[in-house]
Amino acid sequence: MKAESATSADPACPGALPSAALDGPVSHAVSRVARLHRITAGRLLKGLGLYPGQEFLMMHLWDTGAVRQAELIKAMDLDPSTVTKMLQRLEQAGHVRRRPDPDDRRAVLVEATEESCALHAEVRGAWSGLEEHTLAGLEPAERAELARLLAKVEENLCHEAGECPAP
Amino acid sequence: MKAESATSADPACPGALPSAALDGPVSHAVSRVARLHRITAGRLLKGLGLYPGQEFLMMHLWDTGAVRQAELIKAMDLDPSTVTKMLQRLEQAGHVRRRPDPDDRRAVLVEATEESCALHAEVRGAWSGLEEHTLAGLEPAERAELARLLAKVEENLCHEAGECPAP
DNA sequence: GGCATTTACATGGTCGGCCAAGTAATCAGT
DNA sequence: ACTGATTACTTGGCCGACCATGTAAATGCC
Numbered sequence: 001m002k003a004e005s006a007t008s009a010d011p012a013c014p015g016a017l018p019s020a021a022l023d024g025p026v027s028h029a030v031s032r033v034a035r036l037h038r039i040t041a042g043r044l045l046k047g048l049g050l051y052p053g054q055e056f057l058m059m060h061l062w063d064t065g066a067v068r069q070a071e072l073i074k075a076m077d078l079d080p081s082t083v084t085k086m087l088q089r090l091e092q093a094g095h096v097r098r099r100p101d102p103d104d105r106r107a108v109l110v111e112a113t114e115e116s117c118a119l120h121a122e123v124r125g126a127w128s129g130l131e132e133h134t135l136a137g138l139e140p141a142e143r144a145e146l147a148r149l150l151a152k153v154e155e156n157l158c159h160e161a162g163e164c165p166a167p
Numbered sequence: 168m169k170a171e172s173a174t175s176a177d178p179a180c181p182g183a184l185p186s187a188a189l190d191g192p193v194s195h196a197v198s199r200v201a202r203l204h205r206i207t208a209g210r211l212l213k214g215l216g217l218y219p220g221q222e223f224l225m226m227h228l229w230d231t232g233a234v235r236q237a238e239l240i241k242a243m244d245l246d247p248s249t250v251t252k253m254l255q256r257l258e259q260a261g262h263v264r265r266r267p268d269p270d271d272r273r274a275v276l277v278e279a280t281e282e283s284c285a286l287h288a289e290v291r292g293a294w295s296g297l298e299e300h301t302l303a304g305l306e307p308a309e310r311a312e313l314a315r316l317l318a319k320v321e322e323n324l325c326h327e328a329g330e331c332p333a334p
Numbered sequence: 335g336g337c338a339t340t341t342a343c344a345t346g347g348t349c350g351g352c353c354a355a356g357t358a359a360t361c362a363g364t
Numbered sequence: 365a366c367t368g369a370t371t372a373c374t375t376g377g378c379c380g381a382c383c384a385t386g387t388a389a390a391t392g393c394c
Binding site: 202205206209235236237240247248250251252255271273274275 | 341343344345351
Binding site: 131135151 | 192193194197198199200201203204205206207208223229244281284291295298300302303305309310312313314316317319320321324
């Protein structure tokens with residue numbers, strides 16, 4: 001068979017040092033965890049007719065009722081075009097209704113449909129399950145510490161990313 | 168004007184509780200951090216002609232030299248189709264070369280081009296910068312703790328996600 | 335040898351997400 | 365009142381990432 005240790009052979013670039021996770025172990029971990037987390041969320045959400053990412057939007061709508069799309073964009077902190085397309089799909093799926101704002105003819109009001117409300121509890125449940133699954137085996141103190149560290153990291157990143165909610 | 172506190176009014180669903188980040192604060196934080204992290208990485212990578220996600224692949228190629236595509240898929244732990252398309256784009260961008268494996272006519276050998284090697288150091292530098300930026304203001308002990316907790320979370324998630332490297 | 339199975343990729347389609355432009359309506363300045 | 369921002373979305377294009385499906389080659393079994 002081909003040697004399994006073929007990995008550390010023939011570096012394509014002269015003087016190539018092992019690089020992958022060495023510069024940036026945490027960044028690397030963040031990426032992988034994020035992907036796995038998203039996949040897991042997707043599996044849980046699939047049964048509810050939602051795709052990962054849409055939960056946040058629906059949660060917000062369930063909480064606030066009818067909102068202007070701009071408000072949603074700000075709250076989700078997403079690109080406007082992303083929200084537009086997401087809403088088009090959610091509307092077609094019957095989870096959301098859109099209607100022009102009478103007070104501002106360029107704006108659009110968005111709200112969750114009554115049928116979607118049946119999902120509300122299920123989505124909350126799925127997220128609780130996801131949270132518990134994510135944090136399985138972690139002490140309460142560890143969970144708190146993780147939350148704290150992630151918050152710090154988030155602030156670090158959001159500064160230069162340009163888009164943080166003003167303190 | 169419309170009351171700014173309209174936010175906590177008219178819940179679309181009867182008896183709707185505030186939901187967004189309440190079930191799953193850590194999950195929520197993970198999602199947001201991941202997105203910001205990816206954006207930041209994207210900004211750093213853009214100048215190098217790479218899109219976020221491609222770094223891992225290139226890093227692996229730089230480390231290992233020519234590999235079979237299947238090996239890459241396993242190492243990146245990505246969907247085969249994802250890797251195929253990524254490689255097509257990387258090839259067209261001149262970062263990667265593909266050639267049929269003489270020993271196995273269905274396999275494809277992939278390697279980084281010589282020109283791409285110029286990027287190697289820059290990508291490493293970008294990632295170091297990203298890591299430092301991500302962890303700015305964190306003590307070494309905190310960084311280690313974050314890495315440890317993320318690793319635990321990763322293992323939690325990868326168990327049910329189905330695809331973890333055998334222990 | 336011959337046929338089923340597994341392996342290695344490729345294709346097509348869908349989604350979230352970004353950016354770059356474009357259109358339409360409101361707002362400000364003069 | 366008219367004109368120049370600014371705001372609010374939409375469209376189109378592109379990328380990473382997924383799934384489901386398809387095709388070709390190697391492998392296993394009899």
